Amino acid sequence: MRISYNWLKKYISVNLSSKKISNILTDIGLSVKSVRKITIGSNREDSILDIDLTPNRSDAMSHYGIARDLYAILTYRGYKTVLSKPIINNYKKDINKYCFKILIEEEKKCRRYSGVALSKIKIDSSPDWLNDQLKSIGIKSINNVIDIKNFVMHELGQPIHIFDMDQIKGEKIIIKNAQNKIDFKSEDNIKRELNEKDLIISDTKNTLSIAGIISSHNSNISIKTKNIFLGSAYFNPVDIRSIGIKHIIKTDDRFLFEKGVDPTQTVYALQRMASLLKEIIKCKISSDIVDLYPNPIFPLKIKLRYKKIMDIIGKNISKEKIKKILSLLEIFILSEDEKSLLVVVPPYRIDVQREIDLIEEILRIYGINQIKKSSKIKIYSIPNFFYKTKEEIQKVIFNQLVNYGFQEIINTPMRNQNSDSFLLNSFFDRESINIINPINKYYNSMRSTLLFGIIDSIKYNYNRGNNNIKFFEFGKIYYRKNHQFLEKTCLSIAVSEIEKKSKKTIENKNDGFFYLKGIIEQVFKRIGIYYYTQTSSIHPIFKENISIRYKNKNLVELGKIKKNISKNIEIFYAEIDWEYFISIVKEKKIIFIPYSKYPTSKRDLSLLIDKKIPFEKVYQLIKKMEKDLIKKIEIYDLYEGKNLPKSKKSYTISFFFESKDETLTDIIINDLMKKIEKFLKNKLGSKIREIS
Template sequence: MKISLNWLKKYVFPINMDENQISNILTDIGLTVKGINNTDKDFILDMEITHNRTDAMSHYGIARDLYAVLRFRGYKVHLLKPEINEEINCNNKSRIQIFVKKHEECVRYSGMFISKIKIEPSPYWLISRLKSIGIKSINNIIDIMHFVMYELGHPIHIFDMDQIEDGKIIIKNAEKNTDFQFSDDIKIKLNETDLVIYDTVKPLSIAGMINNIKSNIHIRTKNIFIGSACFNPTIIRNIRKKHFLKIETQHLFEKDIDPNQTVYALQRTSFLIKNMTKNKIICSDIIDFYPNPVSFSKIKLRYNKIVNIIGRQISRKKIKKILLLLEMMIYYENDKYLFISVPSYRTDVQREIDVIEEILRIYGIHKIPIYNKQIKITTFPKIFYKTEHEIQKMFLEQLVCYGFHEIISSTIINEKEYSYLLNSFFNRKEIRVMNPVNQSHKLMRSSLLFNMIDCIKYNYNNNRIDSDIIKFFELGKIYYKRNNKFLEKTCLGIAISQKEKNESKNSPFFYLKGIIEQIFQKSGICNYTQILSKHPLLENGISMLYNHKNLVEIGKYKNNILKKNEMFYAEIDWKYLVSLIQEKKIIYVPFSRYPTSRRDLSLLVDKTFSFERINQLIKKKENHIIKKIKIYDLYEGSNLPISKKSYTISFFFESKKKTLTDKIINNLMKKIEFFLRKELKAEIREK
């Protein structure tokens, strides 16, 4: 938001202040303001206003807030409210009537008409004011409308009164397929959800934001109607997004504004028009629709709560002074608390904590001491999830949050259906039930994969799925013989299957792998390695090892038993995972205060080299400023030798002690390149 400093000074700098005083107040971030008292020069402040501070989205709003800060810091300044003139000649017999049919969407609507105006170019002062904040001058009436909107932060709209049929303003929802033309070449269709200002025949404006081309003022306009409204901001925002409307003042229409300012905005507009127009204009009385007046919010403010939140005792005298400067009136007090009323323009102050925030803001956060005790690395004796039940609950809840459904299946499988898969699980021999209830089901399962296939097939065949992707998990036991020993093992199986060929950008394999890695990271399991999987039923898969022991198998089920549907499966050694989590110690390390830098490196290596091998080789160098290594791209194909493939690897550098310069990072990248050339015979590709 652009704020003109010369414009701002009209309200809050009427008393002489030297240049250095103003500079110190307005330029805390180090910018020096010179020649500030020179009226021929202007300075534009590009300000970021938080979305909840609608009261500060104007020149007078900024001045009002700045006045409180300056006055509290001891500067002798006054706040000048924009002038209005209530002595305008009025025609009490107003020719305009206002009807509001959507009370919940229109909180207040005020209007007046002005006759015998003359459309002409604006004076220099008005043109220069608007130009300073990037607004192009159109004519004196439109420019005054824009001036008041940027001065007070309250939206207003103007119609050619002679185009208002029967002298009636009706606020209601549009009829279906209503044509609305707001320029010569742009026409849109309105429907029942659009809030529109009508006369008795046609729509005049979409909620005061954009006028119908027929109701706009023009060079021959003599009589105008000025409207000032307070609409429901959610309704306005939805209308604008639906019709892709874009206007310069949309930030005013889409925020909670003060309904108690509509009449004042009209008085200010009529005052400026009267002073600017040479003709003797005639104004009507203000017509005001305000069925449910908004009163000041009343809040109880406790002194002990202020101390608890801020962490420091502030004198009660200073607290009261700040409240009065912010126009928060005290209507009752005792030794323990204050009852205050908050002005209606402070729509963001609704609770006690909001008032405390305002007190701290004006008092100065920099005045609150911060005890700079260095944070020590803390070692916890054990992870928060101690028992297997707690670990199980954490894992399964996480999978449910990712959209997976838990299944519970039989431990006995159909021997005929899976005969071709048996005896293929790493020398596992199936265990047969001697007295089976069903002769076809007499094998104990040696993997959860079989049950996953059954469940997915059943859901496909019976149309029991609502989306194109099935996501299941099961925590259960498997049974097998090895070296004449009967073994029982608990596993966590996770499966994703696509109903048909899905053009989704995210591969199910990497999606499944990413979920497992996130759960591992949450559990403190980070230093695992990855190798190509040797699982007999999974293709293009990987094995995730921890301390050289197999923890997870992930891959694509390579049999066509599911026909056209793909299935990706992961099986986790549950007991081993639980033991790792229970032994893990959580170490808290504070975030670095210095930025992370990234460098990409493209290299050509032999096809037999996996990314994991490259990753482990670099990790062995144990450079403390390499925070993370990620694969960015992999390419095999044309323009490359048949025996080669290309990796693009991203390196992330970060230091706990200082900001890393380009020189430090570039020197380290040269060492990495030399190391990869030496160890892998890699060819570094041009950047």
Template structure:
């Protein structure tokens, strides 16, 4: 919102001595008299960002009122200057009676209006021109310009009609009708509906909710009598009407944010005062004010102890009451520990005790609330993990999988025995559990010992029916059943799989989806707070390039790519998670808060040549163990084995990320650490350091 500084000065006056004016407005050494003289001529445009809930500050008087409270509390000698309003002398009123009616509708709270006669439409005085032009409003004529002036001055929208074009002496506010069209002043024809709130005379609609008028009732140079009206509607209702009809007017902007219902009559009186001053018009009617259910002040109990708890500082009762008085908040009653106050209706943002405390802090001064100098110790341990129950944890993990595009499947725990199931049971050193009275004597007669085979059936079933589906993502939680040392056992697993078709001329061993699946698992770990996990190679009979992800030296997840002979020539990447172990980890974990470092991260790359038997995980754990203070992250940047390298060797390019919590790391410090890492890799792992600039 852009406002004129000179216009704002008309409503608030601050008594500053010459020294303070020099401090606030000028450089040292300039003549104060020239400053005062120049500020009367020159103007400044202030760009204010006012939040939508502060509709009381969307006018010059509202801003001045708020500044007055702030400056007065800070000890400035200041006056709040109220706009001049002429006294209404009933002897001079040439009676013209009209009535206002509401149809049964709770959305319209108040409607007020009056009629003026002997109007002369002409150009506005220069002072109004200057005020409006200073904020980008184009002058039209004296009546429209005064209405704009009062709207920005007091924040109350006012609409005007040519009174001679109004039929009858009745104004009716009711809902619109179907198949009724409205010619609005923006030259658009709008169809009304029952959801609209319309101001009617006895025959036709005059205005849509006071935010846009009928073009046929606009005033012109021939107009002699005018009707001035102002209305207060439910702000939400105004917003809905504005959106439905795509109306963007200044009236809508103010009414949908909420105006001061108690200022409506004063705004009409102020408008009359200015029109009388310029045109010497006559008032032809009393102000008819229809306000059946007045909007009351909001009653709030304010506790002194609550103010101290929120602000962390004791403010004297005298200062609190002074702030409330300056904010025009009425103290209804006072007790030893609390106040009962009435908040004026124009403060729509103050409805609760916490809102009052915020206002007290705003006027008192946020800069006066000192933060404790005690250093906070990090990390901060808290109670057990937020998601304590298994059901809550499951909901979080499943929601994350669905967000990644996975679909949940449910398979029968009864499967058919095959060579593959027997091979897996033999590998796991377990026995299958057979069903004695199977419904299907020739097929499904064993309890599953792995979720894998149900996944294979599901992928096969869906691939036949969804030929265009290039990639399928599934997950399932379920129990497996097995016999070990004559003991019947069951265990819960969560399995995740990604299946994709092998395209023509594509290498079968494409492991991009392997890293996609591993990345999903790592994202789940990050969400539920699992850190410091490791990985080693696994030797699953049906998986190639498979790994175990371990936590505290115990297997948590097995992950790999299914062999071709059981995957039906598809790329299927499969992970099986020990669900019960996962739940126990999460429930035992503590939430720890560690603040981000204020200092930048530095990155260095290192290329090494090692034996094929050495995995990146071995390198990662070795470096992490030996040098962990300043290295925050270690990532594999590139991997290569093949041409131009010895058969028994492979190449890794590794990225190291350095960060300190106490200062910016210098090149010298980082170079020392990198040199130490190079020596460790040479001595312990037999690595050869390669020149990164000569790779490939």
């Protein structure tokens, strides 16, 4: 989130540099990733603070929200400062032109809705100061009305939607669920189909907006607009997030509403925007503010115990300091006694719900650096994670798989030699070991894989109505190679699904594959195996499979079993060379690497690449290129299909950068990303796609 230093100083009077301000904000949990100088307008300088805000701090997603927190910490630290709320000048109704009504049908989804009408609007360019203010945080000027809306949104954190008043039928605003299968063309010219689960804002005939996060192309203002309606609301964040994901709506309004706005400032935000419009455009306020708040959100009451504060923080903070911090954070004390306080938390602090949250707020302002290490704390050595025996290692993995919901099975090591077994043995260039005098004709050879036993166990369970199958087996396999009799222990893991005949296709045929692959990766992580590679490979029994290799030797074969072998049951299977696995674990050594005290930065890269190139190849190339600063690489998205050439696919990759020596600036990271882009282009012929 970008915060303008000059803009911030409109609300808080303090003579501190932007660098000092950024350090103070970082101290109280509003981590500033970078501070950069810019020049805007007539050679006026500004500093832009790039704040890495945690998702729970919706109250700080605005300039005034940051100023409010900054005021609390500066006052507590003894600075002389004043917090000034944005001024509302000349707000009064000028004429009584409109008498509209607001109706909320979905009171759980829309808790509050406020609206006002303005007339004699003249759509024009914005004044220089407004252009410069928005430009400083990366927002392009559109026109004076939209620019004021954006200014108020980034000032107060409250979205305001604007409708052309002359397009509203019946002078009525209705917040309700849509009827089934309504076609809605939004301002981004995308047609969306709405149903009865979608919240809309409408008039008596038409849909004006989807939940206040995107407007209809018809209700939007234009150069011809003379009269406007301003709406300010509080929507249920969960509903907004659900609608936004469903219809792929990415707007600032959605971002704010789904985090949770301040329900007490809907009217204030309207008054602020209307007063700015009057000041800049000389328009008229043409109605009363209509405010519907059927089920008010009341401030939360929480009991705060002094002893609990001491137990959690580990230091006895005086009662006077505790009460001062609470007061500066606008958390008011209702009553108190010797042992506790009963406090009221303002509704805009949606992250403060429990006593422990209050204690965190106290520590945040008091300063975690003020808590010294107690002499009573004992320093313990790192626990011994070395596993010395096969039994210890097996117990660890056994417990891990059971905790993931898997069941252990034990199959007989004797099997019937069939064509599938013969095919498998031929592929691996090994011979079956036949039993000279089998007790049963169906058990005429020793198993050379755990695969067929686990398939039989799955089929047996399916035939008896058990459809949720997750099995594993530790067992030996037997075969002959180069005239030698060999036996080897393996670990097999399988998950399965039935392909439903009523559906033409399974929603995601690779769900089981990636789930099983994730289980294998967690097993490796638990035991300390990290530097492995994976490659696509050919296997006679698998339709789709990969080999996981460690030090250029096969450790795991993983894939989807062919339908003719699994009898139309979706089975995903992995077989681990257990003896090789044991040898890797035994040679492992624990190395303590301290955490970096500098922040991690993330960048995404969307890559257009040939379909035949697996992600593992991309991953290994990048790892070799830059080991020191790239902490982690993750595949975020894989896309094939519409708008891409048939021979291409798109990977979206997330890069996590971290240094042990310094905070990585945007310049350093951007330079690294350019090097990665150029490197991949030279090595793989890839192209960079824009991420929307």
